[in-house]
Amino acid sequence: MKNRLRVLRAERNWSQANLAEHLEVSRQSVNAIETGKFDPSLPLAFKLARLFNSTIEAIFNDDSE
Amino acid sequence: MFNKNLSRFQRRSLQLFSSSILLTAALTVFTHDHFGHRHATDLGPVAWLLALLPALPFLGTIVLCLRYLRSEKDEYIRAQVLLALLQGSFLTLGFTVVYAFLQNSLQIPDAPAMIYVDIFLIASMFALRFHLRSNQ
Numbered sequence: 223m224k225n226r227l228r229v230l231r232a233e234r235n236w237s238q239a240n241l242a243e244h245l246e247v248s249r250q251s252v253n254a255i256e257t258g259k260f261d262p263s264l265p266l267a268f269k270l271a272r273l274f275n276s277t278i279e280a281i282f283n284d285d286s287e
Numbered sequence: 288m289f290n291k292n293l294s295r296f297q298r299r300s301l302q303l304f305s306s307s308i309l310l311t312a313a314l315t316v317f318t319h320d321h322f323g324h325r326h327a328t329d330l331g332p333v334a335w336l337l338a339l340l341p342a343l344p345f346l347g348t349i350v351l352c353l354r355y356l357r358s359e360k361d362e363y364i365r366a367q368v369l370l371a372l373l374q375g376s377f378l379t380l381g382f383t384v385v386y387a388f389l390q391n392s393l394q395i396p397d398a399p400a401m402i403y404v405d406i407f408l409i410a411s412m413f414a415l416r417f418h419l420r421s422n423q
Contacts, residue, residue: 247360248294248361250419253423262362
C-alpha cells in the first residue's frame, strides 16, 4: 500500500523518530509503514490521520485500485 | 547491554525473559547432575519432580511471551516477534525431523531434550534480530 507519510512528515520537518514519538510506536514501525513493508491497523491509521489533520484515504492509497 | 531504542516495557520483558531462560538452563544442569550421579529408579517419585523442574521456568517463559504479545502496543514489533517465534518453531520442527531420520538410519545417540528448547530460542532470537535489522 502506497502512502504520503514521508511527504507529510517532511512538511512538518519531523524525523521518523519524531513521528514515532507522536504515534507512541518504534522508529522501525514508522520506517516499515513509510516504505510500504507494513500496513498499519485501522486504529493506527486513524491516529496518523488525526495527527496530520487529514483522512486515511488522503494518506494511504490501495495499489490494487 | 540492551538496545536503547527499547521501551521500558520491552526492556522489562526482555529482562524477565532472559532470567527465565537462565533459570531453565540452571535447573537443567542441576537435574542432569542429579540423574547423572544416581540412577533414576533409585530416586522414586523425586525423579518425576526432577524431570518436571526444568520445564517449569520454560513454561514460565511461554507465559511471559504470551503476556508480552498481549501487552505490546507497537503492532509492527508484535508482528515481528510473532513471525520470529513461528520461524523458530519451524526450524525446531525441521531439526527434529532431520535428527529423527538420522537417528533411525545412522543409529546416532539421542539428542539431549533441552537442545530443542535451545534451538527454538536461539533461532527465534536470530530471526527477530534479522527482521528488525533489515528495517532500520
